[in-house]
Each structure stands twice: as C-alpha cells, then as structure tokens.
Amino acid sequence: MVxxxxxxxxxxxxxxxGVFGVLTRRNALIFLMSVELMLxxxxxxxxxxxxxxxxxxxxxxxxxxxxxxxAEVAIGIGIILVLYRNFDDVDVTKAVTMRW
Amino acid sequence: xxxPELQSDISYTKGLAALALFVVMAAVVFAADFGPAxxxxxxxxxxxxxxxxxxxxxxxxxxxxxxxxxxxxIAVVLDVALDGALYLAKRENEDDETLTALIADGGRTxxxxxxxxxxxxxxxxxDAADDGGDR
Amino acid sequence: MAGIFDxxxxxxxxxxxxxxxxxxxxxxMPKGGALAGIAxxxxxLLLSLATMLSLAGGEPYHATLYVWAQGVEAVDLTLxxxxxxxxxxxxxxxxxxxxxxxxxxxxxxxxxxxxxxARYYAGLGLFTFxxxxxxxxxxxxxxxxxxxxxxxxxxxxxxxxxxxxxPPSAAKKAFLVTRFGDxxxxxxxxxxxxxxxxxxxxxxxxxPHIAEQALHGEAxxxxxxxxxxxxxxxxxxxxxxxxIGKSAQFPxxxxxxxxxxxxxxxxxxxxxxxxxxxxVYLVARMYGFYALSPTALAIIAFVGGFTxxxxxxxxxxxxxxxxxxxxSTISQYGYMMLGLGAGGYVAATFHLMTHAFFKALLxxxxxxxxxxxxxxxxxxxxxxxxxxxxxxxxxxxxGSLALAGIFPFAGFWSxxxxxxxxLIHGLGGSPLLLAAYAMGLLAVxxxxxxxxxMVFLTFHGEPRTDTARxxxxxxxxxxxPLVVLGTLAVVAGVVNMVPVEKLLGxxxxxxxxxxxxxxxxxxxxxxxxxxxxYSSAYLGGETATVAIGAAVSLGLALAGALLAWRLYNxxxxxxxxxxxxxxxxxxYNNYYQDEYQVWLAESVTYPLSRAADKFDQGIVDGIVNGxxxxxxxxxxxxxxxxxxxxxxxxxxxTLGLTALLVVVGLLGGWF
Numbered sequence: 001m002v003x004x005x006x007x008x009x010x011x012x013x014x015x016x017x018g019v020f021g022v023l024t025r026r027n028a029l030i031f032l033m034s035v036e037l038m039l040x041x042x043x044x045x046x047x048x049x050x051x052x053x054x055x056x057x058x059x060x061x062x063x064x065x066x067x068x069x070x071a072e073v074a075i076g077i078g079i080i081l082v083l084y085r086n087f088d089d090v091d092v093t094k095a096v097t098m099r100w
Numbered sequence: 101x102x103x104p105e106l107q108s109d110i111s112y113t114k115g116l117a118a119l120a121l122f123v124v125m126a127a128v129v130f131a132a133d134f135g136p137a138x139x140x141x142x143x144x145x146x147x148x149x150x151x152x153x154x155x156x157x158x159x160x161x162x163x164x165x166x167x168x169x170x171x172x173x174i175a176v177v178l179d180v181a182l183d184g185a186l187y188l189a190k191r192e193n194e195d196d197e198t199l200t201a202l203i204a205d206g207g208r209t210x211x212x213x214x215x216x217x218x219x220x221x222x223x224x225x226x227d228a229a230d231d232g233g234d235r
Numbered sequence: 236m237a238g239i240f241d242x243x244x245x246x247x248x249x250x251x252x253x254x255x256x257x258x259x260x261x262x263x264m265p266k267g268g269a270l271a272g273i274a275x276x277x278x279x280l281l282l283s284l285a286t287m288l289s290l291a292g293g294e295p296y297h298a299t300l301y302v303w304a305q306g307v308e309a310v311d312l313t314l315x316x317x318x319x320x321x322x323x324x325x326x327x328x329x330x331x332x333x334x335x336x337x338x339x340x341x342x343x344x345x346x347x348x349x350x351x352x353a354r355y356y357a358g359l360g361l362f363t364f365x366x367x368x369x370x371x372x373x374x375x376x377x378x379x380x381x382x383x384x385x386x387x388x389x390x391x392x393x394x395x396x397x398x399x400x401x402p403p404s405a406a407k408k409a410f411l412v413t414r415f416g417d418x419x420x421x422x423x424x425x426x427x428x429x430x431x432x433x434x435x436x437x438x439x440x441x442x443p444h445i446a447e448q449a450l451h452g453e454a455x456x457x458x459x460x461x462x463x464x465x466x467x468x469x470x471x472x473x474x475x476x477x478x479i480g481k482s483a484q485f486p487x488x489x490x491x492x493x494x495x496x497x498x499x500x501x502x503x504x505x506x507x508x509x510x511x512x513x514x515v516y517l518v519a520r521m522y523g524f525y526a527l528s529p530t531a532l533a534i535i536a537f538v539g540g541f542t543x544x545x546x547x548x549x550x551x552x553x554x555x556x557x558x559x560x561x562x563s564t565i566s567q568y569g570y571m572m573l574g575l576g577a578g579g580y581v582a583a584t585f586h587l588m589t590h591a592f593f594k595a596l597l598x599x600x601x602x603x604x605x606x607x608x609x610x611x612x613x614x615x616x617x618x619x620x621x622x623x624x625x626x627x628x629x630x631x632x633x634g635s636l637a638l639a640g641i642f643p644f645a646g647f648w649s650x651x652x653x654x655x656x657x658l659i660h661g662l663g664g665s666p667l668l669l670a671a672y673a674m675g676l677l678a679v680x681x682x683x684x685x686x687x688x689m690v691f692l693t694f695h696g697e698p699r700t701d702t703a704r705x706x707x708x709x710x711x712x713x714x715x716p717l718v719v720l721g722t723l724a725v726v727a728g729v730v731n732m733v734p735v736e737k738l739l740g741x742x743x744x745x746x747x748x749x750x751x752x753x754x755x756x757x758x759x760x761x762x763x764x765x766x767x768x769y770s771s772a773y774l775g776g777e778t779a780t781v782a783i784g785a786a787v788s789l790g791l792a793l794a795g796a797l798l799a800w801r802l803y804n805x806x807x808x809x810x811x812x813x814x815x816x817x818x819x820x821x822x823y824n825n826y827y828q829d830e831y832q833v834w835l836a837e838s839v840t841y842p843l844s845r846a847a848d849k850f851d852q853g854i855v856d857g858i859v860n861g862x863x864x865x866x867x868x869x870x871x872x873x874x875x876x877x878x879x880x881x882x883x884x885x886x887x888x889t890l891g892l893t894a895l896l897v898v899v900g901l902l903g904g905w906f
Contacts, residue, residue: 001137008129016122022885023114026107031881054138056149056164063150064167067174071181078188085191092881099879114882117889124896131906 261353416480
C-alpha cells in the first residue's frame with residue numbers, strides 16, 4: 001500500500017492546479033474545466049481512503065460527487081451561455097459590471 | 101499549425117496564491133499521523149458491495165453505510181440540472197421561433213436577410229419554373 | 236358633605252373637558268364650543284361654592300392624588316390638592332369670573348361674527364383648567380407646571396387674531412418676558428427641592444415649616460454653605476423672579492399693555508382677574524416662607540410700591556381705553572405686592588379679591604363700549620355714551636369708583652387696609668416701607684385721576700364721532716355679567732371692613748381675616764402675623780392712625796377724581812395732558828422700557844446666543860460629524876475590494892483559506 005502522504009500530495013497538487021486555473025484563466029469554459037479538476041482532486045482522496053480504512057463508503061460517496069459535478073457543469077454551461085448573450089464574449093475579465 | 105502556447109498577456113501573479121495553498125497543504129500532510137492501514141479483504145467483491153450499499157441492502161462483503169436517500173436525491177438533482185440548463189439556454193422570445201433554436205449564435209438577433217433570401221429565392225424559383233413550364 | 240373634597244379635582248377637570256370638546260368638536264357645535272365652556276365653568280363655580288361652604292363648617296383638606304415620579308432616596312414628585320380658605324376663595328373667584336367671561340364672549344365673539352371660535356373657547360377652557368389647578372396645587376413644582384401652562388394659554392389667546400401684525404408679536408413678547416422671570420422661578424423650585432427635600436406648601440413636612448425650624452436651629456437643611464437666613468432670602472428672590480414676570484411688576488411689566496391685542500374677554504379673564512393674580516397668589520401661598528426673610532419682604536414691598544406709582548403715571552396719558560386699564564392693572568398689582576411685602580397678608584388677599592371683581596367689570600365694560608364703537612378703542616373718538624348705554628355706564632361707574640378707592644365701594648376698603656398695614660409697619664421701624672407707603676399714596680392720586688379721566692372721556696360730554704352718536708347695541712349676554720360684577724364691586728367690601736371695626740369698636744366684622752385663619756397650622760393669618768419681622772407703631776393710638784390713613788387716602792382719591800372732573804367733564808374736552816410737554820412723551824413711551832428691553836435682547840442676548848450656536852454647530856455637531864466621516868471614509872475605501880472580476884474574488888478566497896489553515900494548524904499543533 002502506497003503511504004497516504006503521497007496520495008494526499010497528489011490530490012493537493014491536482015487541487016492546486018485547479019485553483020491556479022480558476023485564478024488565472026480568462027476563458028469561462030477553461031474556468032469550468034479547472035473547477036472540475038478541483039472536484040476530482042477530492043474524489044481521489046475519497047477513493048484512496050476508502051481503501052485505507054477498508055470501508056466502501058468513500059467510493060460510494062465519490063460516485064455521488066461525480067454526479068453532482070456533472071449537474072454543476074450543466075448549469076455552468078447554461079450560465080456561460082447567458083453570460084455570452086449579455087457581454088458578447090466568454091472572457092470572465094470582461095464581465096465586471098457588478099462592482100462598486 | 102499553431103501549437104499550444106502559454107498565454108502571455110495575462111498576469112500570473114494570482115497563481116502564487118494557489119502555490120501557497122499547495123505548500124500549506126503539503127506541510128500539513130507531511131506532519132500528519134495516520135493510523136494503521138486496513139485495506140480490503142483480497143477476495144471481496146467491492147463493486148457488488150457498492151451496489152448493495154446504494155439500496156441499503158446489507159448483503160455486501162465489505163462494510164458500508166446506506167446511501168439510498170442520497171441515491172434518490174442525486175437522481176432528482178440531475179433531473180433538475182437538466183431542466184435548469186435547458187431553461188438557461190432558452191432565449192426570451194422563444195414562443196414562436198422553434199426553427200431558429202438550433203442556430204449556434206448564442207441568441208443574438210438573427211439577420212433578417214438570411215431567412216428572407218431563402219424564402220424569396222424559393223418563390224421566384226417556383227415562378228420561373230412555372231413560366232418555364234408554360235413556354 | 237364631607238365627601239365634597241373628593242370632588243375637588245373635578246373643579247379643574249370640568250373646564251378641561253370643555254377644552255377637549257371645543258378642540259375636537261367645536262367647529263360642528265352651534266356656538267363653537269361656548270355652551271360646553273359655560274356649562275363647565277358653571278359646574279366648577281357650583282362645586283367651588285360647595286367646597287367653600289363645606290370648608291366653612293369643617294377642616295381644610297390636603298391630599299396627594301398622584302405620584303408621578305417616585306424618588307429612590309430622593310424627592311418624590313407628586314400632584315395633589317390643597318383646599319384651605321385661601322385656595323377655596325380663589326377657586327370661587329376664578330370660576331365666577333371665568334363663567335361670566337364665557338357668557339360675555341357669546342356677545343363679544345359669537346354675536347360679532349368672529350371666526351375660529353372653537354380655538355377661542357378651547358383656549359379659554361384650557362386656561363380655566365390650568366388656573367384652577369394652579370390654585371389647588373399643593374406643592375411648588377405642581378404650581379410651577381400650571382404657572383407655565385397658564386402662560387401658554389395667555390400666549391395662545393393674545394395671539395388669537397394671529398393673521399394681523401400686532402397680536403402674534405404681542406403674544407411672543409408676553410411669553411418671552413414672563414418666561415424670563417420663570418427661568419429664575421425654576422431655579423428657585425430646584426433650590427427648594429435641594430434645600431428641603433420637599434416642595435409641599437402645607438403640613439408638618441412642608442418647606443415653610445422646615446425653614447422656620449431651621450432658623451430656630453431645630454432642623455438642618457442643605458443651604459449650600461450660606462447662612463440659612465441668607466439662603467432663604469436668595470431662594471425667595473429667585474421665586475420672586477417668576478412672580479414679577481407673571482404679575483407684571485417693574486421691570487417685567489412691559490408685556491401687559493401689549494397683551495391688550497387679544498380679545499377683551501381674554502383681557503378681562505387673564506390679564507386682569509386671574510392669570511396675573513397667579514404671581515401674587517403664589518407669594519400668599521408661600522407666605523410662611525417669605526415671612527422669614529425681612530430682605531425679601533422689603534424688596535417685594537418696594538417693587539410693589541414703585542410699580543404702583545410708575546404704572547399709575549403711565550396710565551394718565553394713554554388714549555385707548557384698554558391701555559388705561561392695563562396700566563391700572565399693573566398699578567393695582569403693585570398695591571398687592573406692597574401689601575404682601577409690608578406684612579398685610581389679609582389686606583393683600585382682600586385687595587386681590589376686590590380687584591378681580593372690579594377690574595374684570597371694567598374690562599368687560601370696556602368690551603361693551605368697544606362692541607358699541609365698532610372696535611374703535613380710542614377714547615377721543617367716544618363721548619356721550621352715558622345716555623346711549625345706561626347699563627354699561629352705571630356698572631362701569633361702579634367699577635371705577637371701586638378702582639379709585641372711593642368710600643363705600645369695594646376698592647376703598649381693600650386699598651385702605653393695604654396702605655394702613657404699610658404705614659403701621661413702616662412706622663414700627665422700616666424706612667423702606669415708609670418710602671413705599673409714600674409711593675403708594677401718591678399713586679392713589681394718579682389712580683383717581685386717570686380712572687375718572689377715562690370715565691368722563693368715554694361716557695360724558697358730547698359724542699365726538701358718528702359712531703359715538705349711534706353706537707352698536709349690546710344684548711343681555713353682555714349686560715348680565717356687567718350687572719353681576721357691578722353688584723359685587725359695590726358690596727364686596729363688606730367682608731372685611733376693618734376701619735369700621737376699629738373706629739366704631741364693633742368686633743368680629745373682619746370676616747375675611749377670620750376666614751383666612753381657619754387653615755392648616757402654619758398657613759393661618761394668625762401664624763403669619765407671629766412670624767413676620769415687623770412691629771407696629773401708631774400715630775397717636777390705633778384708632779387715630781386708622782382714621783388718618785383712611786382720610787388721607789380717600790382725600791387723595793377724591794382730589795384726583797375732582798381734577799379729572801374739572802378738566803374732562805365738559806362737553807368738549809381737550810388733551811390737557813399736552814401741558815406736561817416732554818414729560819408726556821416720556822410717559823406715553825412708557826419710560827422707554829420697551830425700547831430698553833429690545834436693546835438688551837439685541838445687544839446682550841443675541842451675541843451670546845450666536846456664540847452658543849457656533850459652539851453647538853462646531854464642536855458638538857463637529858464631533859458627531861467627525862465620527863460619521865470616519866465611517867464614510869473607511870466605507871469608500873473598503874468598497875473597492877468589490878472589483879467585479881471573478882479572478883480577484885477567487886484569489887481572495889484562496890488566500891483566506893490558506894491563512895485559515897495556517898492559523899488553525901498553528902493553534903491546533905498540526906505542525
């Protein structure tokens with residue numbers, strides 16, 4: 001069995017790559033992809049620890065988070081569509097009207 | 101062919117926050133103490149256990165909690181997400197323009213001439229054909 | 236009838252109800268709320284008479300009705316009722332005059348087609364309520380509250396015709412001048428509370444009683460480091476400030492002549508018989524306290540005598556009938572103050588009573604003349620009204636004879652007794668009182684003169700204008716109150732004919748003296764006579780002094796009347812006062828007191844108030860604005876975090892999460 005630190009590190013790395021994408025990317029679709037990365041980092045953790053503790057709850061739970069991620073992306077695409085309608089561009093740095 | 105290139109016109113300074121988060125998480129992970137690993141029994145059917153856990157049946161060989169309620173809820177959520185996506189994608193004046201729903205321009209006002217040319221063209225074409233038929 | 240005292244509050248509350256009725260429903264009522272007022276004051280009058288009868292056969296009554304502020308190791312603030320001979324007498328006077336004024340108003344206001352009657356009767360009702368409550372008050376704070384309330388009603392009623400220029404200005408002047416005096420009164424009330432811990436007038440726990448004990452060393456009071464005698468004088472003088480303002484004594488007398496801008500029934504009720512009496516009544520109520528301080532008494536007497544003389548001289552040259560009566564009021568209240576200051580408690584109270592009757596009579600008579608003359612008050616436009624308005628003439632004459640102090644009308648007895656008391660106490664070793672006596676005596680001459688000048692110019696001679704030739708008629712609602720008051724002006728002197736008693740040796744006809752003796756221990760006339768610091772001396776025996784005093788004052792009054800007869804009881808009188816030359820200008824302009832007070836307000840008060848305003852705007856408001864500007868500034872800076880760019884928000888989230896993890900990890904010992 002691989003020591004838990006490595007898997008946790010892997011999940012942390014994937015998560016932080018996702019965060020990096022959220023922070024720096026301009027295209028809204030790439031933004032959504034980065035959010036997916038973050039979700040999947042959590043899933044990696046769930047599945048590994050399900051095997052570590054010998055309990056299948058973690059894996060089952062990760063199935064649900066996957067389904068939720070899918071639902072979230074569906075709504076996210078819809079929102080990006082509306083964003084495009086209003087601002088003529090999927091660039092998130094262009095939609096800055098909700099400000100002081 | 102253009103190859104993927106790193107975007108050069110954006111500032112990457114915000115990404116340092118992500119780096120900082122990674123450093124902190126790594127520090128926490130390496131300082132943590134985990135209990136002894138247990139792992140699955142070698143001949144256990146994990147997938148079967150997952151299936152039984154979904155329906156609150158206690159027949160699986162690997163211990164699990166009941167996920168029936170979550171299963172049903174997620175079904176509802178997925179259904180709702182689908183409806184939501186459809187609703188967001190619809191345009192405001194969608195009541196009578198079913199034909200133009202598939203045009204992939206994001207819902208901007210269609211240029212009249214495209215639709216008019218097609219219709220007009222058919223009509224004149226028809227007249228010409230009739231005329232041609234008479235002669 | 237022992238339970239009649241339980242109805243004592245109703246005496247005051249009935250007019251309060253008429254006030255509310257007139258205020259809320261007056262416009263819909265046929266006479267604008269007059270009938271409610273008449274009914275209420277009639278009810279108050281009947282109850283007051285019943286109270287007086289019950290008191291005659293029984294004990295005085297003192298009850299605390301309501302504790303509106305319970306003190307925690309401090310004073311209790313209460314509302315209560317004190318029915319003793321003085322207050323019972325005043326209740327009857329006030330309710331009688333109020334009733335007659337309400338009836339008269341039917342003729343003066345309703346029949347003349349005035350508008351805004353609901354407001355008028357509401358004001359009268361509120362005033363009657365306040366005055367009756369003031370009379371019945373059992374502690375100084377309650378008296379102060381109703382003192383202020385009657386001042387408010389005076390303001391409202393003087394300014395009744397507020398759409399013209401004169402009345403609102405006069406109302407404002409009345410309110411401000413009396414308020415100036417009331418400021419000192421308020422400080423005095425607080426001083427009483429601080430010194431004695433109570434402001435009750437009656438009982439063993441009343442402040443006059445405690446003050447008396449303190450002077451004998453039997454009780455200890457907080458005198459703020461002064462000698463008790465000095466401190467009591469100071470407090471007495473502070474309260475006197477309010478009295479001088481309200482009773483229009485010099486120098487706060489300037490508001491009363493201007494107050495004649497109000498309707499004449501208001502002048503009769505408020506500025507003749509009742510409200511200005513409030514100051515004098517207050518001194519009489521607290522007489523046990525004032526009697527302990529010779530300095531305060533001397534000042535009261537001197538101010539009274541001085542005012543009597545000065546006001547009488549100013550009344551000599553006035554042209555309008557109501558102005559003459561206004562200065563006469565100031566002068567007569569000067570006599571009452573002189574009486575109180577000289578130790579003549581019974582005399583001053585007697586003069587208060589007779590003056591209420593004959594001055595109200597004179598004002599109502601003047602009101603009748605004003606109705607007849609179509610609201611022209613200038614006496615030089617009148618004349619010859621004697622034949623055309625007989626009822627008004629004879630009642631007015633009765634009032635004038637009483638005012639001038641002619642035997643045997645009511646004013647003679649009371650004024651004579653005031654002067655007599657002043658004389659004997661002055662001879663007993665007080666030169667200040669003798670000086671005040673001289674001033675009062677001189678004022679008798681002027682009083683006789685201006686009174687009969689007024690009568691002759693108005694009623695005698697030939698009519699000088701068409702309106703005088705053919706005056707507007709007046710109805711029963713004007714004549715009936717005049718007749719009632721005229722009768723009282725003639726006979727009211729009977730209650731205390733002290734000269735007759737002394738000269739003819741008949742004992743027991745000083746009814747008023749006996750009446751005022753039947754009060755609580757410490758509030759009787761007898762007790763006051765014991766406590767007063769005066770001793771009496773006579774000019775060759777008591778009877779001789781009485782005779783000399785009466786003869787001198789009667790002689791001066793007749794002399795003044797005769798001079799007026801010679802000068803003005805001619806078919807075509809002329810302005811003889813022009814012969815006074817520059818003195819006339821001085822008197823006509825009221826010794827320039829009005830201009831002086833305006834100058835004081837503009838040069839002294841206004842710069843002070845401007846400085847105070849700057850302080851308020853700059854420092855007090857500045858601090859508040861400064862606090863708010865901190866909030867505004869920080870808000871305007873912090874709001875820039877909301878840039879609208881998603882990436883910024885996500886960065887902030889991530890940084891926050893990192894920081895949180897670090898903090899929790901350090902605190903929880905993760906590392």
